[in-house]
Amino acid sequence: MLDYLRGLDATQVNTIVTVVAIFLTIATSTYLLRRLVINVIRSILLRIFSGHIVLKNDYYSHAFVLRMIRKSKKHIRIMCVRNERITEPDIIEAMRKFITEIGTVEILALHPDFSDCVTEECMCVLPAPPKTKEQFKKQVISNHSRVEEFYNDLGQEEKKRYKYYYFNALPLIHMCQFDNIIYIGFQLFHRDQVDNSLLNYSIMVKDKSNLGQQIVKQFEYVRDNKSMNPLKSK
DSSP: OHHHHHTOOHHHHHHHHHHHHHHHHHHHHHHHHHHHHHHHHHHHHHHHHSSSEEEESOTTSHHHHHHHHHHOSSEEEEEESSOTTTTSHHHHHHHHHHHHHTOEEEEEEEOSOOOHHHHHHHHHTOSSOOOSHHHHHHHHHHHHHHHHHHHHHHHTSTTOOEEEEEESOOOSSEEEEETTEEEEEEEEEOTTOTTSEEEEEEEEEETTSHHHHHHHHHHHHHHHOTTTSOSOBO
16 A cells, blocks of 8 residues: 555545545534534424423413423322312312322412411412412312312222422422423513513423422422421321
8 A cells, every 4th residue: 555655656645635635525514514414403302391481371370280281191299379270170070080090199388377478478479369378278278178089088098199298488480390390380460461471481491301300209208307398197
C-alpha cells in the first residue's frame, strides 16, 4: 500500500485527497443531518409525551379522570383538596372495577376536620362556589363520607387494593398519577370569572424522570409521615 502511494504523482494524490474530502464532507453532513432529524423527532415526542403542555381545558375534568381510570393498567394515585371528582358515582364505580380487576389506587384527600385558616387557604385556590367556609366544609364532609363508604365497602373483602389517607397539608395544584405518567394540573382564574378558568392545562411527567421521582417522593412523604398524616392511614 505504501509503495503504491509513493508511486502516485501529484495529480493523483490531489484527486485522492479531493475524493476523501468529499466523502468526509458528505459523511459529516449526513451524520449531522441525521442527528438533527433525531433531535427534532425526539423533541416532538417529548413535547407530546413528557413534560410539556399536553392537555388544555380538559385536565382533571370528570371525563378526564374517568377516561384515565379506564385506561390505566397498574396504579392510580390522586392528590386533591376536595374530593369532588373522585366521589362521583361513575368514577367510584370505575375505581371499584379497577381495584377488583387490575391494580392499586392511592388517594390523598383533605380531612374534613381542619381549621378555619386552612379552610380559607383552600377556598383561595378554588375557582367556583362554595363561597363560605361553612358551605365548603359541608361539601368536603359530604364527599369525604362517600369516599369513606367506598373504602369500607372494599375493606369488607380481603385482597382489595385500596388505600385512603387523610392529610393536614395543603397542595396548591392537582396531581394525578396513572401508571407511570404523572399529571400536574394548573389553573389561572380571573377575579370576575369565577366559574371559568383563563388557563387550564397540565404537564405530563414520567415517574422515572428526575422530576417524577421527586413528585413520587413527596407523595410518599405526605402519605407516610405521621406529622403530616396524624389522623388515619388505611
